[in-house]
Amino acid sequence: MSNWLMAGLLFTPLALATTSLLLNFRQGRALAWLGMVLQLLVSVGLRGLVKQEGGFYYSLAGWDAPLGIELRVDGLAVTFLLLTTLVASGCGIHAGIYLKPDKPWQRYFWPLYWFLWAGLNTVWIGGDLFNLYVGLELISLAAVGLVALGGQAEALRAALRYLLAALLGSMAYLLGVALIYGQFGTLSLAEVAHQVRLMDQAELMRPALVLMLVGLALKTALFPLHGWLPPAHGIAKSPVSALLSALVVKASFYIAARIWLEAGEVVATQWMAQLIGALGAAAVIWGSWLAWCQPRLKQVVAYSSVAQIGYLFLLFPLTFGVDASTSLQAQQGITLQVISHALAKSAMFLAAGNLILAVGNNRVDALAGVSHFLPFSLFSFGLAGVSLMGLPPSGGFAAKWMLLQASMASGQWWWILVLVGGGLLSAAYVFRIYRASFLERDEKDHFYHPDRRLEVVAMLLAVASLGLGLAGSQVLSVMALPFEEVQ
């Protein structure tokens, strides 16, 4: 059973990617629908398997570590696989309708889309550092290609900048990995963590950790390394922006978090943890402020990503030097933040795309009258905004609540101020959009009304991000599925 599922998980996206290279946009779209159904079946199947038999290590093609490719399927990985299926399918369905098939370059969307998906799956279940790197590279290259899709000068410029940042990040990460391999002769994350704990002077590994974290932070667009993100996410086609903001930046963060939770406690210092947290806090404030200043709708949403990513990095101080239950609270909070941001941000980018389609341009002040004539599109945007502001009952609030609890329990009250203040700041930029759309200037409906299906996709994702707030415990229970240490 597990063989079939793993094969389905890793090889169908790759197979679909190569096949759709040969197809035109419409054929690629038909194939993509099939692929989405397959991914759904596989990820639900894996959840069932892990629930029944516990998480497991899996060696690809029977080659064991340290030679082979080691995969680790646990509750957290399953959570993210399910999330990916949900969000990527939503974006894929939206893209299939949103992108015009008549442009010749559009057919490259599907191969890139599936390469991206393959990379994401690899990262979620990757068990060794090199394998994670491969997944990350696959994601980065596909993402850069997707940004460049469309070929205007501005898009190309943004894509090039993105590529540069991604490569720099990869280099730093790879250097760290090389240092580790030199020390331990293995790349299996579990094995490395085990050995580090046995070392007398674990702080010798600090340079490697710092290199890897810096590289991953650059790829995740942590302040002050976020400069590449807003142009890239702002200029890309809306479904692409949605994919990038919702999933791609989370992949590099996921690796950083995995490394930190395995080895951070012994290698890093309190000072490092607090510094990373402080950068996250700065990202929250700076990103929200810039989001508030942006005249263009998609830039607002893109800068909001910079701010929301900042919250994720509170994981580092909140899991360092605290007791196990507080650390667990922080991890649960961050997981909820990843999920709710993925759902809300994809919904928001898709809704923004619909609004831009309707209004005809990207400016915030062109939205006047939208609430009267296009209530449905605005509503999905609005619901996603509720989650971003962290207001109840939404996934964003659930995440914030868990993080607040963890900050309280660990006595790091300053993060409470960041969390609560950050919510108010994000309310400022979200309500700016509402305000612009509630203004009523003239009585005529001069808007283009987009395809209803486009709006439904955005709405479903937004509702999911909201519903997460009422089902937080249920979602977290997937993450907590047992893992059998078979190593």
Added chain:
Amino acid sequence: MTQLVLIPILALLSSMLAAVIIFALPEQRHRLRTGINLLAALIKVVLVGVMTWGVIHQLDYGLSYEILPGVSFELQADALAMMFAGLSAVLWLLTTIYAVGYLEDSPNRSRFFGFFSLCVASTMGIALAGNLFTFFLFYEMLTLSTYPLVVHRGTEKALQAGRNYIIYTLSGGAALLLGMIWLQGLAGDLSFQETGQLVDLNEELHPQLIMIFVLLVAGLGVKAALFPLHGWLPQAMVAPAPVSALLHAVAVVKAGAFGIVRVVYDLYGIEFAALLGVLEPLGWLAAFTIIYGSVRALAQTDLKRRLAFSTVSQVSYIVLGTAVFGPVGTVGGLVHLLHQGIMKITLFFCAGNYAETLGIHKIHELNGAGKRMPLTSTAFTLAAFGMIGVPPLAGFITKWTLGTGALNVQMEWVIGVLLISSLLNAAYFLPVIHRLWFQPEYDWSEQRRWGKLETHSWLLWPPLVTAVLTLLVGLFAALPFSPLSWAKLIAAREYLP
């Protein structure tokens, strides 16, 4: 037993589902929308009635499930909850009728009634919330669902009011959240419980508990329009009249006052709060707000703004009653939760009628309106007399009980506050009444006529009903099920035996 879980959920869902259906309906389906709205409102009244019956018979309505590790989503119907739920259910029905008449032929009705229903669903959730966390969920939902109503007209001015409303209420929400998380850290997830929950905490924690109290009351005080957090309320007057009615009588302001009552009685416990010494400052703040609101009301020339400042003043009676330690004072505060709602909604309905029928916004334009609109003006007069505290109307009952309660516990200054405030109430309401009945008719340029009646019948009935209620709850205050008896029932359960 399942009905005990089902009924509170249904009471929430009745308006929640109505909202979803209304949003989904096309804008032109006015009749269907009105039908669904009224049906949902009626169902809610019935459900709340059933629950009230159950609460008297000591049935335990409620449910609780873990929503996040460490906290639960908890609904419970106790006597206090039913007081607020009953108020909002009955007034929602009337306000819906009124709003249908008021907004006839205006745009964006689908959006309006959708958010209107959401707003009432949130209010119901606030009433039934079984712990602070659940309360907060619905409290913030209320903020979000009222925003589109405040900015409904889409004018620059409305949007500006909406902006201020959001700044005030979200900051209040943030203060509340801070207090909540702090309390959660100290004491864990606490259900609301009669006689309170925090007595058993270590004495070293008392200073922290006082600071938490300040944060919670500051957060709730924004919605309750306690001085100096009341600035949003007069500005929100640009909203349509049914929204003002909702803000002032049914939902927003009441949610804040109700929250303060919950925190004092069912979280801290009145006796413990008195021990901490937080009640007296709260009482002084409420007293100041009462006088301040009345003085500001005097100076207003716009009818709705005068009523708004009057709300600032009147809602603080509830807080004052909460802060007066002693069962009779408690009764006075609680009963005003209902009385203020009934009287204020009458006044706003009437103000809306004047604006819609005669185009009246300023007070001096009311001259002689009594002859042109006798029924509306009678309702207005009754409610205004009630506010002043003329016996045997609702407001008199409140003031009498509050005064006796204060005397019982040697807080004579409260009597002074009541006297001054009543004089001020008279000073800003009597001239209005005088203008209505005894001045020559003003020349209204924007008059509209609706058949035989003085105004649209859907606009006329709701204020008449609530005006009669103002009289009845005062006259029959001693009967069972009157607000006063219900408040006594609650007070009997709040004090340690």
